Amino acid sequence: MSGMIDIVYAEYNYWIYVTLMMIGFYAMIAKKNLIKKVIGANIFQTAIFLFYISLADVTGGTAPIIVGHGGEHAEHAADVIYTNPVPHCLILTAIVVAVSTTAVALALIIRIYNEYGSLEEDVILAARRKLQPEFSEHARQKGVAEVSEQ
């Protein structure tokens, strides 16, 4: 029993990150609304960030800012444990890239809404087939030919 509790205590953050990643992944695949897809992508990204940050944590450690620089608390400086700073730096970079990708995705969604008047994926695809029937028929025949070749 206590071994089970030890396993849960040691690994619960991995389970939480896998759960969040599954939620975001499911939203990206199964939801038909485009804004829901972007929300799912955001949840996916933050789940991966949570994984990195929990890998960096050290029990009893402190934030990676050097204690005792400039004279204050210099007597404690020797026996301080710092958490791992390298994943923090990587994730700091990734968060700002994430907001850039979100902004470009939202701009594309606005353009799509101005063209097709809807945010639902199936409505947009149906409107696209209606607007360009010859393109759609050509693509369908090509797809059928590829499938029958295999």
Next chain:
Amino acid sequence: MKTLALVVVLITGAMLIYAGHDLPAFGDINSTAYQAPMTQYFIEKSVPESGVPNIVTALLASYRGYDTLGETAVIFTAGMAVMLLLRRRET
């Protein structure tokens, strides 16, 4: 479609949880990543080499400065892309 998505997601999650058993425990100080020579080097040498007490800032702007330059360029490019997509030209 939704059932297929659920199956795919559940298989991915099960594989990740299975792989998670090999990762170090939460807060383990003897993990490979923490005991790596590079991490210890950054913790010990960031103040004498770059003069900045915040190790994350020293990593971001000094040791990985080239990466941060590229990232700033990414933000700039994202701003320009949104401007190209949405800005109406007043003539």
Next chain:
Amino acid sequence: MIWILDITMLFFLVVCAIAAISIKDLLSAIIILSAYSLIMAIVWVEMHSVDVGFTEAAVGAGITTVLFIATLARTEGRSED
């Protein structure tokens, strides 16, 4: 690392994530996503990652929410699923 606070916040994270993708009103979904980002920032600060928590509180809970709401103002606020 505070054990009880960590477990509680991670539980709230899962609840917020499920609510954000399952609610039909998109404005509510975005506000719940903002709350999700703020809880995530608290979790990271509690894991001694102050810089990343600060960035997430400013970027994830602030700018991303504003951009989503501005997008909703130009499109429609209802979702079919």
Next chain:
Amino acid sequence: MSKIQESVIIRTVVRIMVPFIELFALYVIMHGASGPGGGFQGGVIFGAAIILYAMIYGIANGKKKMSDSLDRILASTGLTIYAATGLACIAFGGMFLQYRAVPLLSDPAQVSKYLIDLVEIGIGITVLAVMISLFFDISPPEPEVEEAEE
């Protein structure tokens, strides 16, 4: 013109708060070397101050504070500051972004500290300009122009 934008309380509080938010953003940028903070966070907070003003007083009044041409100039200026710092290190005989090569002070760690501050300022300028331009581009156009209560 929505009800929130007409509220006297919100307009007054926003007008009082905006300078303090900007001051805090400058503090975060300059304090990034010795505490939590840095160019990204400070730039985003500074951008959020202008975005708050533009949300309450209208896009047209927001563009009086930060016009489109100033926005473009600032976005490229920040990136130029960063790249010029790296090129200056090459000019003094080091490698790209090797701050210790610049012979400004006797202690190379001090030179590195001040150049890191300069680089953070560059990042902050780019981030604030891009965030404001993202908000102005994505937000819906406003038909009527309304004067600020100065």
